[in-house]
Amino acid sequence: MPEGHSVHRIARQFDRNFVGKTLQASSPQGRFVEGASVLDGRQAVSVKAVGKQMFLETEGDIWLRVHLGLYGAWDFAGEVLLDPTIASANGRMGQTNQRGADLDAGAETPILDDAGENSLSSIGAPRRTRVHVRMSEQTKGLADEDMPWPPPVVGQVRLRLMTDITAADLRGPTACVLQTPDEMLASVAKLGPDPLVGDPAQNEARFVHTVGKKGTAIALLLMDQSVVSGIGNVYRAEMLYRARLNPHTPGKAVPVEIVRELWHDWARLLPIGVETGQMMTMDDLSADDYRAAMASRDDRHWVYHRAGLPCRTCGTQIVLEELGARKLYWCPKCQA
Structure with a gap:
């Protein structure tokens, strides 16, 4: 999706x-x-x-x-x-990494993944x-x-x-x-806050308040579009890993500072996705590693689509389970 x-x-x-x-x-x-x-x-x-x-x-x-x-x-x-603020299909409009380096300067080939994304x-x-x-x-x-x-x-x-x-x-x-x-x-009112729409402070406050009163697992809440807008299976898995948060933790049991961290992370990752066309969730990559990550999902994510592979941080096998009829990837050690 x-x-x-x-x-x-x-x-x-x-x-x-x-x-x-x-x-x-x-x-x-x-x-x-x-x-x-x-x-x-x-x-x-x-x-x-x-x-x-x-x-x-x-x-x-x-x-x-x-x-x-x-x-x-x-x-x-x-x-x-x-739109000049987003990367083009031919990779020539200045795709940038998180540090702002122009990785496509002088590039003769596009940064497209093996599924043809970013077109x-x-x-x-x-x-x-x-x-x-x-x-x-x-x-x-x-x-x-x-x-x-x-x-x-x-x-x-x-x-x-x-x-x-x-x-x-x-x-x-x-x-x-x-x-x-x-x-x-009325349709918009049913949707949770979107970091690129509306007042940032109000959006954050609404997200924190909603999560804090829910007994539902945080992994399900992040996929609930009435709680927060735009997060799907990939961003959900990656954000939970980046926060080192167990996906089964009830929303109301997640410390407020971690809930705020989740919101700030979404507010950071979404613009990167808009600019590059890819769900890039790894930070501080070299220019070569960044191009490799843009070209292959296998090099782009911490846990998503890595079931059975070693965690990039601790070496524990990444777990795949079904939650809410969707696949959930997570590290049972880093996210214990």
Whole structure:
């Protein structure tokens, strides 16, 4: 499932390429025909991401709410102007590590992992490129002058949004609905705090208060989108390890300072994910190690997807168990 960083990246792409422009909307799959007909011909006014959901405002007080869920993804095609604050598919927009070193200066090859993540062409559930991407001159990408326009529809496209030069295809979402302003606000109100949305102090206070009154295991609370927005299976496992916290500890039994530490860690990791397109959770890597980590999930995480392998810190085998119908990875020694 795409985690919060992916949805924020998607929202920034919509802001750069669709906001202020008139939308051409259709539902090639046929499951959103009525909604697409409402959107068609309206101007995109604003867009925002909260956790794992994106909200696109159009003129006439109509909001499009999209939750990608387990299998959803947006594919972009045409002339796509990248947000300068995030790394591009061709790895040339200055991916940086936590210390700010420009690791792509002079690089001739992109930093993509073995699943094709960190691509512009498909942002959401990791998948290989489905359509050609013609980059605009501002991104120094390679133009495919022979790409047909409009792009051919590939697969089950729930919603296609187009301007005169850019297309975005939505496939496999859990939710794709139109809302009034009040309905949009009600949807947002159900979500927990997002470090990139709203007042930082209020967000932290809300998270600490909510966790402190819950008898539920902290590993389940971090995945509860009403408690905190955007954290999925990867960030959950990594944050608990970074805090050296037993995942089964009830929320109300976690010391307040550790709860605050969790929040501050999420507020730190999320922007890194937005910038790089990867859930990078290891710190203080050399430039070479950082490039290796960006290219391979096996070198990117402390415990996630490392069941049976030795803990990077103590050597104990990483445990894999099922909790809340999701896989949980943790070190039984470091997180005792």
